[in-house]
Amino acid sequence: MSVETFVTDKAGLQKFYEAVMASRETYAPVEKFGKFDFKRVARVTECDPESPIAKTQSIKPLFFPRSAKVMKFVATSAGTDVSETDEDPLAVKRAILGVKHCDARSLQVLDKVYNWDYIDTDYQKRRENTVIISTRCDRADTHCFCTSLDYDVENLDALDVLIVNGSDGKIYIKARTPKGESFLKETVTGQASPVTDEIASPDLKKQYDAFAGSFRLKMDYKEVNAKLSKIFDTPEFENVSGNCVSCNTCAFVCPTCHCFKISDEKVKDTGVRYKSYDSCNNGYFTLMAGGHNPRPVKYRRWRQRAMHKFVYYKERFGENLCVGCGKCTIACPVNISIFEVVNQVSAAGVQE
Amino acid sequence: MEQLLVPMICKVDKVIQETPDVKTYRLKFRDEGMMEKFTYLPGQFVEFSLLGSGECTFCIASSATRTGYFDCSIKKAGVVTADIHNSLEEGDEVGIRGPFGNWFPLEDLKGKNLLFVGGGIGLAPLRSLIQYCIDNRNDYKDFTILYGARTSADMCYKEEIKEWQDNKTVNVVLTIDKPEETWTSNVGVVPKILEEVVNPVIENTKVITCGPPIMIKYTILSLKKLGFADPDIITTLEMKMQCGLGKCGRCNIGSTYVCKDGPVFTNEQLKSLPDEF
Amino acid sequence: MNYTKEIQDIAAKLFAEGKIDVFVGYRVNGFDDNQVPVLITDPQDVSKLVFTDKSVFNLVNYLKNDHTRRKRVGLVVKGCDSRSLNLMLTESQVKRENLYVVGICCEGVVDEAGQKMQNCTDCMVPDAVVSDELLGTPSGSDTLSGSYKMNADIAMLAEKPLTERAAYFEEVFENCIRCNACRHSCPLCYCAKCCIDQETATLYNGANTTSGAFHALMTWSLHLAGRCVDCRNCEKACPSHLPLHLLHKQNESVIYENFQEHLAGVVTGDRGAFYKYSLKDPDDFIM
Incomplete structure (x- = not known):
């Protein structure tokens, strides 16, 4: 497979973004109250594809909506009827700008759960119809640890188009997948010129090395996987979850958390059934009618969260359910870090 | 997936x-042709919606060998079940998704003595299997049903129990x-009656148990005391579920999805799971 | 403002005398100079405790639900925090005899960027109103007769015509992701079943629609009307940085103006504006 690389400058990149927006429905980080969320945009000036990772929500809602309408229904004494909603045209071709590498990776992780047994066709259609355009971070944030996990950040193939800030103001636009390649054919303008891999590679490598060298957090995920799987009963889970306020926001901002709940909203005789996010840190996540709850206390719920991310999902689907983006830590009102939790717990388990 | 969630x-x-x-x-399908396509085996469950109130998980309490309908037995316990009890009458319509989950290991049970141990509403999933086995009675050897409830009024399926009592082979x-x-x-x-009154044969016997969590726990202890091996003790788990499709993550116990890999487990399988049920 | 030494000493003494099971305070978070709450159960850990103008989170939150249930708790409260504690006491959520309260005469705290928090500029009750021990010099201001410090954002809102205000709130709520972190991090949202919560919701389901968020947050803020102490725990928890104080401060200013200059939680035993009824109560602000 030949993948093409282009080189351009700031102005050329703007032109490229404009061409993307002209060719497809485009989503990009839009700022509000100092926080960026991915929204539909029509102009480059509305958005910031290089938004800081610490202030940007994940792209998960574009594939797994925060609330999806499952169906509409009518329920009267005369009878009941259900019908699918006509919202969210899945066939629309989309592009997303400013996707972080960790976010792009999260889709690969989610693919596993959505494509085993029952296939989530809506998710799949959204995946197929979307081009992921990702700008590589120039440096890591305080809570980033993507390079410590089970994926190759440098050669990530979860993204279709890679944009890298090279040396001397040069900006590289590189296709990573066949989808990205054909997309670039449509959208790259005269302001960007093709460049051979021999010329581009050293510069890309240099940028990556500088990025990879900027991480504060480093860990050996294999060691964490192995140790955690053996220490279900460690009291350390109580210590690490002590100041958690059970606010659940970690799961809502996490790009890989995929638990959901189903709820009805009914006014008079008609209603809508929604599928919306939920969090295992909720006290009532596993509370059954009749009062039985397998995880009645906070540390058990935290244990489920940590173990699901680094043990259970790995056992079942072969991936860590964490991409090292640090979004949970940033959103957490008391800054509990999943990185610290799993490292502290696995370290404590060994001492005993 | 949204389509899969439409009942x-x-x-x-x-x-x-x-x-x-x-x-x-x-229950009967409004579209009568659906009933033929709705094939299920004892132990499987459905998602039952009272539209507007919500969706709940219930096991199918009847066997597909009794054609044309299926039963769900519902205990008034939470918000939705209370709504169901209060408002659902004959002729009303509900949403059903399913069947989901695994089923009792029917092949393994063939040629074995069967001992059913049920408590309270826990007889519902067993009833499906009991009906199935009675309808295929020649495939099985001795057939014992031990059923307990808090009071005589709390006994489910009173009419059917009489039928079982009248059946000489049960x-x-x-x-x-x-x-x-x-x-x-x-x-x-x-558990006390199991040890003192039933005193079952251990040889070539499979035990199928279901009831409140505390009853299951002590029944399994009694069975172990009597000498049953873990693979011969089969139970069905109750766990909070929402989708039934192995997606929503609620029924996770370790890396197991109760809605896909369960709800029927042998005690051997249960032992390998984290103690969270 | 630095009471690190004093608080460490107090906590050590309380543990030594066997008066508490857990001490709730602040520690440095371990990656920058900001602080996070810490629940200390081992007397050896008291050296972790700090208190400076970075000690932001309202620790009264840990008195609700299962965080410290049935334990004797020592905790640190600033002025605003102490008001929420006062309400918890009034509403019979905690027993006073199970608490050892270290009150702070607060000089204001700063956000992560080092800017003084907006609620501290507006603060009318800087000194802890409940305490077993008070640290710092009381500001001496007689809090109840002080003039109301109007929040700048509320003043701005008040100038907008109603339609514009509605549009503005619509825009504000658009980014709500319905995680309910605001409700869970609020010390006064201790209800086991909450009407805006995900699963126990009887009024609103948890669907993430703008109208859903709007109604849920409005209902939530009304439940806190006359009770909110403006500690801004909700805003700290909000992953979308929504200006939730707009709702609460708006309610506060209306209540202050109409109900005998009532401020939540300043007086122990004062059950608050929504619990008292008088025929003379004004009602002209009700739409």
Whole structure:
């Protein structure tokens, strides 16, 4: 497979973004109250594809909506009827700008759960119809640890188009997948010129090395996987979850958390059934009618969260359910870090 | 996936008040052709929606060998089940998704003595298997049903239990927790009666148990004491579920999805799971 | 403002005398100079405790639900925090005899960027109103007769015509992701079943629609009307940085103006504006 690389400058990149927006429905980080969320945009000036990772929500809602309408229904004494909603045209071709590498990776992780047994066709259609355009971070944030996990950040193939800030103001636009390649054919303008891999590679490598060298957090995920799987009963889970306020926001901002709940909203005789996010840190996540709850206390719920991310999902689907983006830590009102939790717990388990 | 979450419409054919807080709803598909496609085996469950109130998980309490309908027995316990009890009447329509989950290991049970140990509403999933086995009676050897409830009024399927008692090939043992004036059968909790009255043959016997979590726990202890091996003890787990499709993550116990890999487990399988059920 | 030494000493003494099971305070978070709450159960850990103008989170939150249930707790409260504690006491959520309260005469705290928090500029009750021990010099201001410090954002809102205000709130709520972190991090949202919560919701389901968020947050803020102490725990928890104080401060200013200059939680035993009824109550602000 030949993948093409282009080189351009700031102005050329703007032109490229404009061409993307002209060719497809485009989503990009839009700022509000100092926080960026991915929204539909029509102009480059509305958005910031290089938004800081610490202030940007994940792209998960574009594939797994925060609330999806499952169906509409009518329920009267005369009878009941259900019908699918006509919202969210899945066939629309989309592009997303400013996707972080960790976010792009999260889709690969989610693919596993959505494509085993029952296939989530809506998710799949959204995946197929979307081009992921990702700008590589120039440096890591305080809570980033993507390079410590089970994926190759440098050669990530979860993204279709890679944009890298090279040396001397040069900006590289590189296709990573066949989808990205054909997309670039449509959208790259005269302001960007093709460049051979021999010329581009050293510069890309240099940028990556500088990025990879900027991480504060480093860990050996294999060691964490192995140790955690053996220490279900460690009291350390109580210590690490002590100041958690059970606010659940970690799961809502996490790009890989995929638990959901189903709820009805009914006014008079008609209603809508929604599928919306939920969090295992909720006290009532596993509370059954009749009062039985397998995880009645906070540390058990935290244990489920940590173990699901680094043990259970790995056992079942072969991936860590964490991409090292640090979004949970940033959103957490008391800054509990999943990185610290799993490292502290696995370290404590060994001492005993 | 949204399409997979859209239920089919069923009509309530009959409502049977089993106990003060349990009702059995006999359901038929509004689209009659659906019933043929709705193939299920004992142990599987459905997602039952009262549109507007919400969706709940219930096991199918009848066997596909009895054609044309299926039963769900529902105990009034939470918000949705209370709504179901209060508002759902014969002729009303509900949403059904399913069937989901695994089923009792029917092949393994063939040629074996069967011992059913049920408590309270826990008889519902067993009833599906009991009906199935009675309808294929020649495939199985000795057939014992031990059923306990808090009081005689709390016993489900009273009519059907009489049928079982009249069936010469079925041994039925009933018990209630505390003595009652008109009660002539056993008194005592299920594990106690299991050890003292039933005293089952261990050789070539499979035990299928379901009931409140605490009953299952002590029944398994008793069975172990009697000498049953873990693979011969089969139970069905209750776990909070929402999708039934192995997606929503609620029923996770370790890396197991109860809605896909369960709800039927042998005690051997349960032992390998984290203690969170 | 630095009471690190004093608080460490107090906590050590309380543990030594066997008066508490857990001490709730602040520690440095371990990656920058900001602080996070810490629940200390081992007396050896008291050296972790700090208190400076970075000690932002309202620790009264840990008195609700299962965080410290049935334990004797020592905790640190600033002025605003102490008001929420006062309400918890009034509403019979905690027993006073199970608490050892270290009150702070607060000089204001700063956000992560080092800017003084907006609620501290507006603060009318800087000194802890409940305490077993008070640290710092009381500001001396007689809090109840002080003039109301109007929040700048509320003043701005008040100038907008109603339609514009509605549009503005619509825009504000658009980014709500319905995680309910605001409700869970609020010390006064201790209800086991909450009407805006995900699963126990009887009024609103948890669907993430703008109208859903709007109604849920409005209902939530009304439940806190006359009770909110403006500690801004909700805003700290909000992953979308929504200006939730707009709702609460708006309610506060209306209540202050109409109900005998009522401020939540300043007086122990004062059950608050919504619990008292008088025929003379004004009602002209009700739409």
